[in-house]
Amino acid sequence: MEVPLFLQVCKLLVSIGVVLGLSLIAERVSTRVAGLLSGYPLGTAIALFFIGLEIGPDFAADSAVHTLAGFTATLALGGGYLLCGRRDGLPGVLAGTVGGLLCWLAASTVLASLAVTRVSGTLITLAAIGLFIGLYRNIPERPATTRGAFSWPALGFRAGLAAAIIFLITGLAHVLPAAWAGLLSAFPVTMFPFLVILHLTHGAAPTATVIKHYPAGLGSLLAYALCVSLTYDRWGLALGTLAGFAVATLWLVAWTRLHASHRRYRRHGRA
Template identity: 75%
Template structure:
């Protein structure tokens, strides 16, 4: 199927805008918040929406079932990147990318061989969230310093990485089965370019903070993929996307409120 130029341009602009937004949040607000928002359905929403637009809502819905389990591979990518990216600069980025992609591919090969349902796919990722959250418990929180990274080279890097990954995923969807398409849709389209940019400009420590808090925000992605898998084929792309974002936002707000309550409770205990 020939994809209209307008759709291709839309993918490019949306991808660039999302990555730029995450970078601004990390530099001007906090890496912790950026890590949580990296788990918001940004790249996955872009990928599944355009897969549904270019192929069919039914195919995108079937793919979203495998996306539910595919987030486990995304967590593996983050863990692999964290293990390899111990050094600052380009060397750290290359090593982190190599170990992260290797972990993602190995996990994806396992996931695509399993006939997941919505329930089993969701449970798989929920277990992975708990495991990785525990593994990251001793990673220190390091705030990124504001540096205003809006140079033309930085903009080109953001555009190239984010748009390139989106185009690759949606392009491969035309020739790949739903299982692989779904797992690829779970790839951290916005988070990975963001990690590379943050790593190059501010070093490995803030990157580790983003990865540490990524599992906590992943629940919103699970909610989004679950709703999309149920609504794309019946309600269509736009209603399904809106309902997916509503569910993801509700989960993220509930999670944030629960964290605030837990922190206040811990503070009250410390004072008593």
Template identity: 75%
Template sequence: MDVPLSWQLAKLLVSIGIVLGLSVIAERVSTRVAGLLAGYPLGTAIALFFIGLEISPPFAAESAVFSLAGFTATMALGGGYLICGRRDGLAGVLAGTAGGLVAWWLASLALTRFAFDRVSGTLVTLAAIFVFTWLYRHLPETRAKVRTGGPPWPALALRAGLATAIVFLITGLAHVLPPAWAGMLAAFPISMYPLLVILHLTHGAAPAATVIKHYPAGLGALLCYTLCVSLTYATLGLLWGTLAGFAVATLWLLAWMRLQTWQGARRAAGT
């Protein structure tokens, strides 16, 4: 079907706003918080919403079931980027991107061979979260150095261009792909990958590695969101299904932050 220009403009504006917001948080607050927020339902929410809008809500709901398992491939992308992108500068970004995309492709290829349902897809990603969190446990924490005067215009243009290109590519391919691959593409790190590139280019490989380290911990909210919309898109519609998904994801994120605060207080009391 022909996609109205207004929908295309909406995708453009929303994608730009999300990536710029994450980049500001990483530079002004901390890369740890940015990594957690990168797991919040931002890029996937955009992709699934516009897939539902442009194709149909039931198609988006079916794709969301495969997205639940597809987040495992997203973590594989982070791992591939981490292994290959150890150098600073453009060479490190290109090597990390190549390694990450290969890891994502191989993981996605393996996952699409299985007929996942909501339970099995969620369990696969939960297992991957524990595995990657354990593998990253010794990675050092590195904050991005705060810049005065805001990011330069070339960085802003790169952030906007990457986010827009990824969103348009995913929603465009969804028109010609089955729900399994549409779901895998919707799970692609639309918001995290541009953040990695910008941090890597402007601050080096270490802050980008910190975002990758904390990304699995933030996936709980994304899992909650995707599970919710897989159940509600076909029954409640896109608007109410999306709002319900964000409500569930926010409750999970608040509970997770409260748990982290409690654990931090216990560790402090024990020292």
């Protein structure tokens, strides 16, 4: 199926804007907030929406079921990047990328062999979230510091990497079954380029901080994927996407408030 040029341009502009926005948040706000927003349904929403436009809402809804379990592979990618990308600069980025992608591929291969349902996919990822939050609890908080001014090469790199990933995922969805299309939709389209950018410009420590907080934001991704798996073939892509973002936003707000209350309780307890 030939994809119209208009859809290709839309994919390009949306993917570029999201990745650049995450990078600005990390530098201007905090790496913790950027890590949480990396778990917001940005890249997954882009992938599933354009898969639905290009192939069909039914196929996208079926893919979203497998996306629920696919977030476990995304967590594996973050863990592999963290373990292998401990050095600053390009060597650390390359090692982290190789380690992360190998972990993602291994986890995705296992998940693709399972008969995943909405319930089992959600439970698998919830268990993985709890595991990785526990594993990351001792990672120190290291904010990113602003360096340098606007750079056309940096902009081009961010734009090219984001566009390449989203085009690859949506392109492969045309030739792969729904299970693999769903797993690919769970790939961290926005987080991965963001990690590479942050690592190159600020080093391994702030990058580890983003990875540390990424599992906490995955609840909103789960909520989004579960919602669109139920609504895409019934309500259509537009309403299904809006409903998914509404549910994801409610989850993220509730989680943020719960986390803030927990931190206040711990401070008062120590006092």
